[in-house]
Amino acid sequence: MPSPIPVTRLLPKDIYPCLDIGTCSSPLSKQCHGYTLQVPAQRLHGRVTSRLWSSVIHWKELRAVQPVGSGGFGSVYRAEYLGETVALKKVKKCAKNKLASRQSFWAELNAAHLRHRNVVRVIAATTCVPADFEDESSIGTILMEFVGNxxxxxxxxxxxxxxxxxxxxxxxxxxxxxxxxxxxxxxxxxxxxxxxxxxxxxxxxxxxxxxxxxxxxxxxxxxxxxxxxxxxxxxxxxxxxxxxxxxxxxxxxxxxxxxxxxxxxxxxxxxxxxxxxxxxxxxxxxxxxxxxxxxxxxxxxxxxxxxxxxxxxxxxxxxxxxxxxxxxxxxxx
Incomplete structure (x- = not known):
């Protein structure tokens, strides 16, 4: 199901005009149909930097996933990704209001392309998850900088x-x-x-x-x-x-x-x-x-x-x- 929020409200203008919106569950991640948004994966803390986040999570690079906390929004884990400590957030699917759940996931990305010392940075996000990471209660996964507990x-x-x-x-x-x-x-x-x-x-x-x-x-x-x-x-x-x-x-x-x-x-x-x-x-x-x-x-x-x-x-x-x-x-x- 496409995002209920227009992609133009989620992505910077230098990205969204080139997107090919199809039937994938996410307008941001097309790898489930053989396409990917051309935003490079990035290492953290300046090793490989970009102001943009990635729509592709390299799942094989994810290590040592440990639970940190959970709530109505979903669950947060501490993990290692591309050699750095990150926070992994699984956004929970709400059985009573599936539309609100999807809106919540896409809203999480409203500031994804922004970088500031006092805003937690998004590294990558996707709704396309491999079978060994699949969680029926989750509608999407977001990788963010790990700030602490x-x-x-x-x-x-x-x-x-x-x-x-x-x-x-x-x-x-x-x-x-x-x-x-x-x-x-x-x-x-x-x-x-x-x-x-x-x-x-x-x-x-x-x-x-x-x-x-x-x-x-x-x-x-x-x-x-x-x-x-x-x-x-x-x-x-x-x-x-x-x-x-x-x-x-x-x-x-x-x-x-x-x-x-x-x-x-x-x-x-x-x-x-x-x-x-x-x-x-x-x-x-x-x-x-x-x-x-x-x-x-x-x-x-x-x-x-x-x-x-x-x-x-x-x-x-x-x-x-x-x-x-x-x-x-x-x-x-």
Whole structure:
């Protein structure tokens, strides 16, 4: 079945005009019919570099596949590929909504051709899998750079590590840099949250999991599905159009979590959804003593702008950066 998302929204313009779209399950990988997209396989870390990912996985080069984690999206493994450590992600087939499963897989590739320090890099992806790697519950496989086993969710809530002002500011600045880059290429993530931000061994944040993302075509109205309700912008909850400002709302909730190490909301999901839209419910700031310092008051002001009910009133990712830099120059929380 062809992708439900047009190939022009997944590939850079210098690639997709030469594609021969046929009946293969993937518009990106034609090797099951004797054709391949002419994107070279690449070694990592500069040995053989290209800004492009590959639609061919050289399965014989895959070694030592070990499980790392799993969830509703599928499963992630650590593996060796062409002599380097990589992350292998199998996107799960949803029996209840097969179309949504396929959309999620292709959405994972919206940023595949982009390269940035704060975005996890895609190496290769395909829906054509040899029999000895076949998994009936999987609709596709993606190879990505291996960042590590830690994400911000684990750092915020699952360990006793100190998360002081310098550290959460570095983390939030990393996320803002990643968003600025994605938005400059018309990619909206739509599921920014601590669990979707990996932290490398060098303590650098990298945005991952693009299964809800959209590539915004110029002049094209788009609607979004999926995402995490606690971080979802009110205009998306109301079914309105998507813009990069939806990611800024999610960034604001994530920044609040980094500062407070608390859960943004408690109580029934449907009550929270209604209250966010109808009563402008947001995580607590005024009652939280951590926001009483000079830095805290500046944070409070920035958060209020990020999670404004009006998307046009939120700062862009570019505008976030000087505000975060200003926070470094005042008394810490």
């Amino acid at each position: 830690r994400n911000l969710q684990q750092i915020i809530y699952g360990c006793a590590e100190l998360l002081n002002g310098d550290r959460w500011l570095r983390y939030s600045t990393d996320i803002a840099h990643g968003l600025r880059f994605l938005h400059s290429h018309s990619v909206v993530h739509l599921d920014i949250k601590p669990a979707n931000v990996l932290v490398s061994g060098e303590d650098v944040c990298k945005i991952v999991d693009f299964g809800c993302s959209l590539k915004l075509d110029r002049g094209c109205e788009a609607s979004a599905i999926g995402g995490t309700y606690t971080h979802r912008a009110p205009e998306l909850l109301k079914g309105e159009g998507v813009s990069p400002k939806a990611d800024i709302f999610s960034f604001g909730i994530t920044l609040w979590q980094l500062i407070t190490r608390e859960q943004p909301y408690t109580g029934d999901k449907h009550h929270v959804l209604y209250a966010v839209v109808a009563h402008h419910l947001r995580p607590s700031v005024q009652e939280n003593p951590v926001f009483q310092s000079e830095q805290g008051r500046l944070c409070s002001s920035l958060l209020a702008r990020c999670w404004s009910g009006e998307a046009r009133c939120r700062p862009s990712a570019q505008e976030l950066l000087p505000h975060l830099e200003q926070l470094r120059n005042v008394d810490p929380l």
